[in-house]
Amino acid sequence: MRFTSEQRLDDGVLERAFTLGDVPGILWTPASASEPAPLILLGHPGGLRKMHPRLAARARHSATEHGYASAAIELPGGGDRPRLETAEQARADLRRALEAGEPVSDDIVDRLVLPLVEKGVPEWQATLDALLSLPEIGGPVGFSGGVIAIGVRLAVVEPRISAAVLFAGSYVPRVTFEDARQVTIPLHVMLQWDDEGNDRQAALDLFDAFGSKEKTLHANMGGHTGVPQFEGEAAARFFTRHLS
Amino acid sequence: MRFTSEQRLDDGVLERAFTLGDVPGILWTPASASEPAPLILLGHPGGLRKMHPRLAARARHSATEHGYASAAIELPGGGDRPRLETAEQARADLRRALEAGEPVSDDIVDRLVLPLVEKGVPEWQATLDALLSLPEIGGPVGFSGGVIAIGVRLAVVEPRISAAVLFAGSYVPRVTFEDARQVTIPLHVMLQWDDEGNDRQAALDLFDAFGSKEKTLHANMGGHTGVPQFEGEAAARFFTRHLS
Numbered sequence: 001m002r003f004t005s006e007q008r009l010d011d012g013v014l015e016r017a018f019t020l021g022d023v024p025g026i027l028w029t030p031a032s033a034s035e036p037a038p039l040i041l042l043g044h045p046g047g048l049r050k051m052h053p054r055l056a057a058r059a060r061h062s063a064t065e066h067g068y069a070s071a072a073i074e075l076p077g078g079g080d081r082p083r084l085e086t087a088e089q090a091r092a093d094l095r096r097a098l099e100a101g102e103p104v105s106d107d108i109v110d111r112l113v114l115p116l117v118e119k120g121v122p123e124w125q126a127t128l129d130a131l132l133s134l135p136e137i138g139g140p141v142g143f144s145g146g147v148i149a150i151g152v153r154l155a156v157v158e159p160r161i162s163a164a165v166l167f168a169g170s171y172v173p174r175v176t177f178e179d180a181r182q183v184t185i186p187l188h189v190m191l192q193w194d195d196e197g198n199d200r201q202a203a204l205d206l207f208d209a210f211g212s213k214e215k216t217l218h219a220n221m222g223g224h225t226g227v228p229q230f231e232g233e234a235a236a237r238f239f240t241r242h243l244s
Numbered sequence: 245m246r247f248t249s250e251q252r253l254d255d256g257v258l259e260r261a262f263t264l265g266d267v268p269g270i271l272w273t274p275a276s277a278s279e280p281a282p283l284i285l286l287g288h289p290g291g292l293r294k295m296h297p298r299l300a301a302r303a304r305h306s307a308t309e310h311g312y313a314s315a316a317i318e319l320p321g322g323g324d325r326p327r328l329e330t331a332e333q334a335r336a337d338l339r340r341a342l343e344a345g346e347p348v349s350d351d352i353v354d355r356l357v358l359p360l361v362e363k364g365v366p367e368w369q370a371t372l373d374a375l376l377s378l379p380e381i382g383g384p385v386g387f388s389g390g391v392i393a394i395g396v397r398l399a400v401v402e403p404r405i406s407a408a409v410l411f412a413g414s415y416v417p418r419v420t421f422e423d424a425r426q427v428t429i430p431l432h433v434m435l436q437w438d439d440e441g442n443d444r445q446a447a448l449d450l451f452d453a454f455g456s457k458e459k460t461l462h463a464n465m466g467g468h469t470g471v472p473q474f475e476g477e478a479a480a481r482f483f484t485r486h487l488s
Contacts, residue, residue, distance in 0.1 A: 193451075193452070193461075204448065207437075207463070208437070212465075213465060214465065215464075215465055216462060216463065216464050216472075217437075217461065217463035217464075218460060218461070218462055219460065219461035219463075220459075220460050220461075221456075221457060221458065221459055228458075228460075230481070230485065234478065237474070237477075241474065
Protein backbone atom coordinates (compact mmCIF):
# COMPACT_ATOMS: atom_id res chain seq x y z
CA MET A 1 0.00 0.00 0.00
CA ARG A 2 1.45 3.30 -1.12
CA PHE A 3 0.01 6.63 0.02
CA THR A 4 0.00 9.06 -2.89
CA SER A 5 -1.52 12.15 -1.25
CA GLU A 6 -2.55 13.34 2.15
CA GLN A 7 -4.87 16.10 3.27
CA ARG A 8 -5.97 17.22 6.74
CA LEU A 9 -9.64 18.29 6.38
CA ASP A 10 -11.14 21.15 8.37
CA ASP A 11 -12.81 18.76 10.81
CA GLY A 12 -9.41 17.24 11.53
CA VAL A 13 -10.07 14.04 9.57
CA LEU A 14 -7.03 12.82 7.65
CA GLU A 15 -7.84 11.87 4.04
CA ARG A 16 -5.20 9.87 2.21
CA ALA A 17 -5.26 8.56 -1.34
CA PHE A 18 -3.43 5.26 -1.85
CA THR A 19 -2.74 2.59 -4.38
CA LEU A 20 -2.49 -1.10 -3.67
CA GLY A 21 -1.00 -2.69 -6.76
CA ASP A 22 -3.02 -1.05 -9.53
CA VAL A 23 -6.09 -0.43 -7.35
CA PRO A 24 -6.58 3.17 -6.20
CA GLY A 25 -8.30 3.88 -2.92
CA ILE A 26 -8.96 6.46 -0.23
CA LEU A 27 -8.56 6.18 3.52
CA TRP A 28 -10.16 8.51 6.07
CA THR A 29 -9.01 8.37 9.69
CA PRO A 30 -10.24 10.32 12.72
CA ALA A 31 -8.39 13.46 13.84
CA SER A 32 -7.03 11.86 16.96
CA ALA A 33 -7.45 8.33 18.19
CA SER A 34 -6.39 7.18 21.61
CA GLU A 35 -6.61 3.61 20.38
CA PRO A 36 -6.75 1.84 16.99
CA ALA A 37 -10.02 2.72 15.26
CA PRO A 38 -12.78 0.42 13.99
CA LEU A 39 -12.97 0.42 10.18
CA ILE A 40 -15.82 0.69 7.70
CA LEU A 41 -15.26 -0.47 4.12
CA LEU A 42 -17.36 1.77 1.90
CA GLY A 43 -18.76 0.08 -1.18
CA HIS A 44 -20.01 2.11 -4.14
CA PRO A 45 -21.21 1.48 -7.71
CA GLY A 46 -17.86 2.34 -9.32
CA GLY A 47 -16.22 5.64 -10.30
CA LEU A 48 -14.39 6.62 -7.15
CA ARG A 49 -13.76 10.20 -8.30
CA LYS A 50 -17.43 10.86 -8.99
CA MET A 51 -18.47 9.14 -5.76
CA HIS A 52 -15.87 10.99 -3.70
CA PRO A 53 -18.11 13.75 -2.26
CA ARG A 54 -20.74 11.32 -0.96
CA LEU A 55 -18.20 8.81 0.34
CA ALA A 56 -16.16 11.56 2.01
CA ALA A 57 -19.26 12.96 3.70
CA ARG A 58 -20.12 9.55 5.16
CA ALA A 59 -16.52 8.86 6.17
CA ARG A 60 -16.10 12.24 7.86
CA HIS A 61 -19.36 11.75 9.77
CA SER A 62 -18.22 8.30 10.91
CA ALA A 63 -14.87 9.69 11.99
CA THR A 64 -16.08 12.75 13.87
CA GLU A 65 -19.20 11.20 15.41
CA HIS A 66 -18.03 7.67 16.11
CA GLY A 67 -14.23 7.64 15.79
CA TYR A 68 -14.31 5.15 12.91
CA ALA A 69 -11.87 4.98 10.01
CA SER A 70 -13.34 4.43 6.53
CA ALA A 71 -11.87 3.25 3.25
CA ALA A 72 -13.02 2.93 -0.35
CA ILE A 73 -11.31 1.35 -3.35
CA GLU A 74 -12.08 1.68 -7.04
CA LEU A 75 -14.31 -1.07 -8.42
CA PRO A 76 -12.78 -3.40 -11.05
CA GLY A 77 -13.42 -1.71 -14.40
CA GLY A 78 -14.45 1.51 -12.66
CA GLY A 79 -12.92 4.99 -12.95
CA ASP A 80 -9.58 4.88 -14.80
CA ARG A 81 -9.11 1.15 -14.28
CA PRO A 82 -9.04 -1.10 -17.38
CA ARG A 83 -12.54 -2.08 -18.53
CA LEU A 84 -13.68 -5.65 -17.79
CA GLU A 85 -14.58 -6.99 -21.20
CA THR A 86 -17.26 -9.49 -20.10
CA ALA A 87 -18.98 -6.92 -17.93
CA GLU A 88 -18.84 -4.26 -20.67
CA GLN A 89 -20.47 -6.63 -23.12
CA ALA A 90 -23.13 -7.49 -20.54
CA ARG A 91 -23.71 -3.78 -19.87
CA ALA A 92 -24.40 -3.25 -23.58
CA ASP A 93 -26.79 -6.24 -23.55
CA LEU A 94 -28.47 -4.85 -20.43
CA ARG A 95 -28.96 -1.46 -22.08
CA ARG A 96 -30.46 -3.11 -25.17
CA ALA A 97 -32.82 -5.21 -23.01
CA LEU A 98 -33.97 -2.18 -21.00
CA GLU A 99 -34.47 -0.06 -24.12
CA ALA A 100 -36.49 -2.85 -25.73
CA GLY A 101 -38.54 -3.22 -22.54
CA GLU A 102 -37.42 -6.83 -22.26
CA PRO A 103 -36.76 -8.60 -18.95
CA VAL A 104 -33.12 -8.66 -17.86
CA SER A 105 -32.03 -12.27 -18.07
CA ASP A 106 -30.10 -14.11 -15.34
CA ASP A 107 -27.37 -14.60 -17.92
CA ILE A 108 -26.91 -10.86 -18.43
CA VAL A 109 -26.86 -10.26 -14.66
CA ASP A 110 -24.27 -13.00 -14.13
CA ARG A 111 -22.02 -11.61 -16.87
CA LEU A 112 -22.45 -8.08 -15.55
CA VAL A 113 -21.89 -8.68 -11.84
CA LEU A 114 -19.87 -11.87 -11.34
CA PRO A 115 -16.62 -10.44 -12.80
CA LEU A 116 -16.90 -7.63 -10.24
CA VAL A 117 -17.33 -10.15 -7.43
CA GLU A 118 -14.53 -12.42 -8.58
CA LYS A 119 -12.03 -9.61 -8.99
CA GLY A 120 -13.35 -7.18 -6.39
CA VAL A 121 -13.58 -9.47 -3.36
CA PRO A 122 -9.87 -10.45 -3.31
CA GLU A 123 -9.02 -6.77 -3.83
CA TRP A 124 -11.05 -5.83 -0.76
CA GLN A 125 -9.32 -8.60 1.18
CA ALA A 126 -5.85 -7.38 0.16
CA THR A 127 -6.90 -3.85 1.11
CA LEU A 128 -8.05 -5.15 4.48
CA ASP A 129 -4.65 -6.83 5.03
CA ALA A 130 -2.91 -3.54 4.33
CA LEU A 131 -5.27 -1.33 6.36
CA LEU A 132 -5.25 -3.57 9.43
CA SER A 133 -1.45 -3.47 9.44
CA LEU A 134 -1.58 0.31 10.02
CA PRO A 135 -1.18 1.17 13.72
CA GLU A 136 -4.11 3.63 13.67
CA ILE A 137 -6.61 0.97 12.51
CA GLY A 138 -7.65 -1.91 14.72
CA GLY A 139 -11.13 -3.12 13.77
CA PRO A 140 -13.73 -4.48 14.17
CA VAL A 141 -14.56 -4.08 10.50
CA GLY A 142 -17.89 -3.33 8.85
CA PHE A 143 -18.82 -3.34 5.18
CA SER A 144 -21.30 -0.82 3.85
CA GLY A 145 -23.19 -0.46 0.59
CA GLY A 146 -22.01 -0.80 -2.98
CA VAL A 147 -22.65 -3.78 -5.22
CA ILE A 148 -24.67 -6.15 -3.02
CA ALA A 149 -23.18 -9.29 -4.58
CA ILE A 150 -19.70 -8.12 -3.47
CA GLY A 151 -20.90 -7.35 0.06
CA VAL A 152 -22.57 -10.75 0.38
CA ARG A 153 -19.55 -12.69 -0.90
CA LEU A 154 -17.23 -10.71 1.40
CA ALA A 155 -19.51 -11.49 4.35
CA VAL A 156 -19.12 -15.19 3.55
CA VAL A 157 -15.40 -15.45 2.85
CA GLU A 158 -13.91 -12.74 5.09
CA PRO A 159 -14.11 -13.55 8.81
CA ARG A 160 -12.65 -10.17 9.72
CA ILE A 161 -15.90 -8.47 8.66
CA SER A 162 -18.21 -8.33 11.70
CA ALA A 163 -21.32 -6.63 10.35
CA ALA A 164 -22.62 -5.33 7.02
CA VAL A 165 -25.02 -2.71 5.73
CA LEU A 166 -26.28 -3.83 2.33
CA PHE A 167 -28.22 -1.82 -0.22
CA ALA A 168 -30.68 -3.94 -2.20
CA GLY A 169 -30.34 -1.70 -5.20
CA SER A 170 -28.33 -3.60 -7.77
CA TYR A 171 -28.80 -6.73 -9.85
CA VAL A 172 -28.42 -9.99 -7.94
CA PRO A 173 -26.70 -12.93 -9.64
CA ARG A 174 -28.14 -16.37 -8.88
CA VAL A 175 -25.05 -17.44 -6.96
CA THR A 176 -25.54 -14.56 -4.52
CA PHE A 177 -28.68 -16.29 -3.21
CA GLU A 178 -26.50 -19.32 -2.44
CA ASP A 179 -23.88 -17.10 -0.83
CA ALA A 180 -26.62 -15.45 1.25
CA ARG A 181 -27.53 -18.69 3.02
CA GLN A 182 -23.97 -18.93 4.34
CA VAL A 183 -23.90 -15.42 5.80
CA THR A 184 -24.06 -15.40 9.60
CA ILE A 185 -22.96 -11.87 10.57
CA PRO A 186 -25.50 -9.21 11.61
CA LEU A 187 -26.99 -7.47 8.56
CA HIS A 188 -28.81 -4.21 7.99
CA VAL A 189 -30.44 -4.27 4.55
CA MET A 190 -31.87 -1.17 2.87
CA LEU A 191 -34.46 -1.41 0.11
CA GLN A 192 -36.00 1.40 -1.91
CA TRP A 193 -39.54 0.10 -2.43
CA ASP A 194 -40.06 1.78 -5.82
CA ASP A 195 -36.53 1.46 -7.18
CA GLU A 196 -37.05 1.43 -10.97
CA GLY A 197 -33.91 -0.54 -11.73
CA ASN A 198 -34.44 -3.08 -8.98
CA ASP A 199 -36.57 -6.17 -8.61
CA ARG A 200 -38.38 -5.78 -5.28
CA GLN A 201 -39.30 -9.44 -5.01
CA ALA A 202 -35.69 -10.49 -5.65
CA ALA A 203 -34.60 -8.14 -2.86
CA LEU A 204 -37.16 -9.63 -0.45
CA ASP A 205 -36.14 -13.16 -1.47
CA LEU A 206 -32.50 -12.30 -0.86
CA PHE A 207 -33.31 -10.87 2.57
CA ASP A 208 -35.19 -14.06 3.36
CA ALA A 209 -32.24 -16.18 2.20
CA PHE A 210 -29.63 -14.65 4.52
CA GLY A 211 -28.57 -17.13 7.19
CA SER A 212 -27.92 -14.41 9.79
CA LYS A 213 -29.83 -14.57 13.07
CA GLU A 214 -29.81 -10.79 13.28
CA LYS A 215 -30.95 -9.23 10.04
CA THR A 216 -33.09 -6.14 9.67
CA LEU A 217 -34.75 -4.84 6.51
CA HIS A 218 -35.49 -1.13 6.17
CA ALA A 219 -37.74 -0.37 3.21
CA ASN A 220 -38.56 3.19 2.20
CA MET A 221 -40.46 4.89 -0.53
CA GLY A 222 -38.93 6.44 -3.59
CA GLY A 223 -36.40 5.45 -6.19
CA HIS A 224 -32.79 4.38 -6.19
CA THR A 225 -31.34 7.70 -5.07
CA GLY A 226 -34.22 8.65 -2.77
CA VAL A 227 -32.94 7.02 0.43
CA PRO A 228 -34.20 9.26 3.26
CA GLN A 229 -31.59 11.02 5.35
CA PHE A 230 -32.74 9.29 8.53
CA GLU A 231 -31.63 5.98 7.01
CA GLY A 232 -28.01 7.16 7.12
CA GLU A 233 -28.42 7.63 10.84
CA ALA A 234 -30.09 4.21 11.20
CA ALA A 235 -27.14 2.55 9.43
CA ALA A 236 -24.73 4.43 11.68
CA ARG A 237 -26.59 3.16 14.76
CA PHE A 238 -26.38 -0.40 13.42
CA PHE A 239 -22.59 -0.06 13.18
CA THR A 240 -22.47 1.51 16.64
CA ARG A 241 -24.19 -1.59 18.01
CA HIS A 242 -21.78 -3.95 16.28
CA LEU A 243 -18.44 -2.17 15.94
CA SER A 244 -18.16 -0.32 19.22
CA MET B 245 -63.88 11.40 31.27
CA ARG B 246 -63.67 10.52 34.93
CA PHE B 247 -60.35 9.90 36.67
CA THR B 248 -60.68 6.96 39.07
CA SER B 249 -57.17 6.78 40.50
CA GLU B 250 -53.95 8.71 40.41
CA GLN B 251 -50.38 7.74 41.20
CA ARG B 252 -47.13 9.70 40.97
CA LEU B 253 -44.47 7.20 39.83
CA ASP B 254 -40.86 7.35 41.04
CA ASP B 255 -39.70 9.00 37.79
CA GLY B 256 -42.24 11.76 38.37
CA VAL B 257 -44.63 10.53 35.68
CA LEU B 258 -48.30 10.88 36.66
CA GLU B 259 -50.33 7.73 35.95
CA ARG B 260 -54.09 8.12 36.08
CA ALA B 261 -56.78 5.51 35.49
CA PHE B 262 -59.95 6.85 33.91
CA THR B 263 -63.27 5.76 32.49
CA LEU B 264 -64.96 7.29 29.51
CA GLY B 265 -68.51 5.98 29.50
CA ASP B 266 -67.93 2.28 30.08
CA VAL B 267 -64.43 2.24 28.55
CA PRO B 268 -61.57 2.07 31.05
CA GLY B 269 -58.24 3.66 30.20
CA ILE B 270 -54.93 4.89 31.53
CA LEU B 271 -53.19 8.21 30.98
CA TRP B 272 -49.52 8.90 31.62
CA THR B 273 -48.26 12.49 31.63
CA PRO B 274 -44.73 13.84 32.11
CA ALA B 275 -43.60 15.04 35.54
CA SER B 276 -43.55 18.67 34.56
CA ALA B 277 -44.45 20.23 31.29
CA SER B 278 -43.83 23.85 30.46
CA GLU B 279 -46.27 23.53 27.58
CA PRO B 280 -49.04 21.11 26.54
CA ALA B 281 -47.49 17.75 25.66
CA PRO B 282 -47.70 15.76 22.43
CA LEU B 283 -49.73 12.56 22.86
CA ILE B 284 -49.20 8.96 21.83
CA LEU B 285 -52.19 6.61 21.73
CA LEU B 286 -50.94 3.16 22.69
CA GLY B 287 -52.72 0.30 20.95
CA HIS B 288 -52.51 -3.24 22.34
CA PRO B 289 -54.12 -6.63 21.65
CA GLY B 290 -56.69 -6.34 24.46
CA GLY B 291 -56.50 -7.00 28.20
CA LEU B 292 -55.32 -3.69 29.59
CA ARG B 293 -54.49 -5.10 33.02
CA LYS B 294 -52.22 -7.79 31.59
CA MET B 295 -50.65 -5.33 29.14
CA HIS B 296 -50.12 -2.68 31.83
CA PRO B 297 -46.43 -3.36 32.61
CA ARG B 298 -45.37 -3.15 28.95
CA LEU B 299 -47.54 -0.15 28.16
CA ALA B 300 -46.42 1.67 31.31
CA ALA B 301 -42.77 1.05 30.47
CA ARG B 302 -43.23 2.56 27.00
CA ALA B 303 -45.28 5.48 28.33
CA ARG B 304 -42.77 6.30 31.06
CA HIS B 305 -39.92 6.20 28.56
CA SER B 306 -41.82 8.54 26.21
CA ALA B 307 -42.58 10.90 29.10
CA THR B 308 -39.12 11.08 30.64
CA GLU B 309 -37.10 11.00 27.39
CA HIS B 310 -39.33 13.01 25.07
CA GLY B 311 -41.91 14.80 27.24
CA TYR B 312 -44.82 12.98 25.58
CA ALA B 313 -48.10 11.97 27.22
CA SER B 314 -49.42 8.48 26.45
CA ALA B 315 -52.83 6.89 26.79
CA ALA B 316 -54.33 3.42 26.40
CA ILE B 317 -57.93 2.25 26.52
CA GLU B 318 -59.37 -1.23 26.86
CA LEU B 319 -60.22 -2.93 23.57
CA PRO B 320 -63.92 -3.68 22.90
CA GLY B 321 -64.52 -7.14 24.38
CA GLY B 322 -61.15 -7.03 26.21
CA GLY B 323 -60.42 -7.22 29.95
CA ASP B 324 -63.64 -6.89 32.00
CA ARG B 325 -65.63 -5.38 29.13
CA PRO B 326 -68.62 -7.33 27.79
CA ARG B 327 -67.63 -9.91 25.19
CA LEU B 328 -68.38 -9.14 21.52
CA GLU B 329 -70.47 -12.08 20.42
CA THR B 330 -69.51 -12.05 16.73
CA ALA B 331 -65.82 -11.80 17.53
CA GLU B 332 -66.02 -14.55 20.19
CA GLN B 333 -67.69 -16.89 17.68
CA ALA B 334 -65.01 -16.01 15.11
CA ARG B 335 -62.27 -16.63 17.71
CA ALA B 336 -63.66 -20.14 18.26
CA ASP B 337 -63.73 -20.72 14.49
CA LEU B 338 -60.16 -19.41 14.25
CA ARG B 339 -58.99 -21.79 16.96
CA ARG B 340 -60.66 -24.72 15.19
CA ALA B 341 -59.11 -23.76 11.86
CA LEU B 342 -55.62 -23.43 13.38
CA GLU B 343 -55.93 -26.74 15.27
CA ALA B 344 -57.09 -28.48 12.09
CA GLY B 345 -54.17 -26.91 10.20
CA GLU B 346 -56.64 -25.25 7.84
CA PRO B 347 -56.12 -21.81 6.31
CA VAL B 348 -57.80 -18.95 8.17
CA SER B 349 -60.54 -17.71 5.85
CA ASP B 350 -61.19 -14.05 5.05
CA ASP B 351 -64.62 -14.54 6.55
CA ILE B 352 -63.20 -15.57 9.94
CA VAL B 353 -60.77 -12.63 9.91
CA ASP B 354 -63.58 -10.18 9.05
CA ARG B 355 -65.82 -11.48 11.84
CA LEU B 356 -62.89 -11.46 14.30
CA VAL B 357 -61.47 -8.03 13.59
CA LEU B 358 -64.16 -5.79 12.07
CA PRO B 359 -66.25 -5.55 15.27
CA LEU B 360 -63.11 -4.27 17.03
CA VAL B 361 -62.61 -1.66 14.32
CA GLU B 362 -66.24 -0.56 14.22
CA LYS B 363 -66.54 -0.18 17.97
CA GLY B 364 -62.93 0.64 18.84
CA VAL B 365 -62.29 3.50 16.41
CA PRO B 366 -65.14 5.76 17.69
CA GLU B 367 -63.99 4.97 21.25
CA TRP B 368 -60.47 6.15 20.44
CA GLN B 369 -61.94 9.29 18.87
CA ALA B 370 -64.05 10.05 21.96
CA THR B 371 -60.96 9.44 24.11
CA LEU B 372 -59.02 11.85 21.92
CA ASP B 373 -61.75 14.52 22.37
CA ALA B 374 -61.47 14.12 26.14
CA LEU B 375 -57.68 14.00 26.31
CA LEU B 376 -57.14 17.01 24.06
CA SER B 377 -59.47 19.05 26.29
CA LEU B 378 -57.03 18.59 29.19
CA PRO B 379 -54.74 21.61 29.59
CA GLU B 380 -51.63 19.43 29.97
CA ILE B 381 -52.11 17.75 26.57
CA GLY B 382 -51.76 19.62 23.32
CA GLY B 383 -50.75 17.29 20.51
CA PRO B 384 -49.62 16.52 17.89
CA VAL B 385 -50.96 12.99 18.27
CA GLY B 386 -49.39 9.71 17.23
CA PHE B 387 -50.90 6.21 17.24
CA SER B 388 -48.73 3.23 18.08
CA GLY B 389 -49.21 -0.52 17.79
CA GLY B 390 -52.15 -2.70 18.67
CA VAL B 391 -54.60 -4.19 16.19
CA ILE B 392 -53.35 -2.95 12.82
CA ALA B 393 -56.87 -2.69 11.32
CA ILE B 394 -57.80 -0.18 14.07
CA GLY B 395 -54.64 1.87 13.53
CA VAL B 396 -55.21 2.00 9.78
CA ARG B 397 -58.88 3.02 10.09
CA LEU B 398 -57.97 5.69 12.66
CA ALA B 399 -55.29 7.02 10.34
CA VAL B 400 -57.96 7.43 7.64
CA VAL B 401 -60.83 8.92 9.63
CA GLU B 402 -59.07 10.92 12.35
CA PRO B 403 -57.27 14.01 11.05
CA ARG B 404 -55.86 14.77 14.51
CA ILE B 405 -53.50 11.78 14.19
CA SER B 406 -50.25 12.97 12.59
CA ALA B 407 -48.16 9.81 12.40
CA ALA B 408 -48.53 6.12 13.20
CA VAL B 409 -46.35 3.19 14.17
CA LEU B 410 -48.07 0.01 13.04
CA PHE B 411 -47.21 -3.58 13.94
CA ALA B 412 -47.96 -6.02 11.13
CA GLY B 413 -48.66 -8.79 13.56
CA SER B 414 -52.39 -9.36 13.52
CA TYR B 415 -54.94 -10.58 11.01
CA VAL B 416 -55.83 -8.08 8.30
CA PRO B 417 -59.45 -7.86 7.10
CA ARG B 418 -59.94 -7.23 3.39
CA VAL B 419 -61.39 -3.77 3.99
CA THR B 420 -58.16 -2.72 5.71
CA PHE B 421 -56.38 -2.93 2.34
CA GLU B 422 -58.92 -0.45 0.99
CA ASP B 423 -58.47 1.76 4.06
CA ALA B 424 -54.70 1.60 3.55
CA ARG B 425 -54.86 3.29 0.14
CA GLN B 426 -56.47 6.32 1.78
CA VAL B 427 -53.81 6.75 4.46
CA THR B 428 -51.55 9.74 3.83
CA ILE B 429 -49.81 10.33 7.19
CA PRO B 430 -46.21 9.20 7.78
CA LEU B 431 -46.06 5.52 8.79
CA HIS B 432 -43.49 3.34 10.50
CA VAL B 433 -44.43 -0.31 10.02
CA MET B 434 -42.84 -3.15 11.97
CA LEU B 435 -42.88 -6.72 10.71
CA GLN B 436 -41.55 -9.84 12.41
CA TRP B 437 -40.31 -11.85 9.44
CA ASP B 438 -41.02 -15.27 10.99
CA ASP B 439 -44.18 -14.41 12.93
CA GLU B 440 -46.02 -17.76 13.14
CA GLY B 441 -49.48 -16.23 13.42
CA ASN B 442 -48.95 -13.71 10.67
CA ASP B 443 -49.05 -13.87 6.90
CA ARG B 444 -45.82 -12.21 5.73
CA GLN B 445 -47.04 -11.67 2.18
CA ALA B 446 -50.23 -10.00 3.46
CA ALA B 447 -48.10 -7.69 5.59
CA LEU B 448 -45.93 -6.76 2.58
CA ASP B 449 -49.03 -6.23 0.43
CA LEU B 450 -50.51 -3.98 3.11
CA PHE B 451 -47.29 -1.96 3.32
CA ASP B 452 -47.37 -1.60 -0.45
CA ALA B 453 -51.01 -0.47 -0.35
CA PHE B 454 -50.54 2.46 2.02
CA GLY B 455 -50.99 5.77 0.24
CA SER B 456 -48.49 7.62 2.45
CA LYS B 457 -45.55 9.28 0.77
CA GLU B 458 -43.40 8.59 3.82
CA LYS B 459 -43.68 5.00 4.92
CA THR B 460 -40.90 2.84 6.28
CA LEU B 461 -40.94 -0.90 6.85
CA HIS B 462 -38.67 -2.43 9.50
CA ALA B 463 -38.52 -6.20 9.26
CA ASN B 464 -36.69 -8.27 11.84
CA MET B 465 -36.10 -11.93 12.55
CA GLY B 466 -37.99 -13.95 15.10
CA GLY B 467 -41.57 -14.45 16.10
CA HIS B 468 -44.42 -12.26 17.26
CA THR B 469 -42.91 -11.33 20.62
CA GLY B 470 -39.29 -11.24 19.46
CA VAL B 471 -39.16 -7.58 18.38
CA PRO B 472 -35.56 -6.46 19.07
CA GLN B 473 -35.08 -3.76 21.69
CA PHE B 474 -33.49 -1.40 19.16
CA GLU B 475 -36.83 -1.28 17.31
CA GLY B 476 -38.40 0.47 20.30
CA GLU B 477 -35.78 3.17 19.92
CA ALA B 478 -36.38 3.35 16.15
CA ALA B 479 -40.11 3.87 16.73
CA ALA B 480 -39.35 6.57 19.29
CA ARG B 481 -37.13 8.35 16.77
CA PHE B 482 -39.92 8.19 14.18
CA PHE B 483 -42.24 9.95 16.63
CA THR B 484 -39.53 12.47 17.48
CA ARG B 485 -39.35 13.36 13.79
CA HIS B 486 -43.11 13.81 13.47
CA LEU B 487 -44.44 14.90 16.86
CA SER B 488 -41.76 17.30 18.06
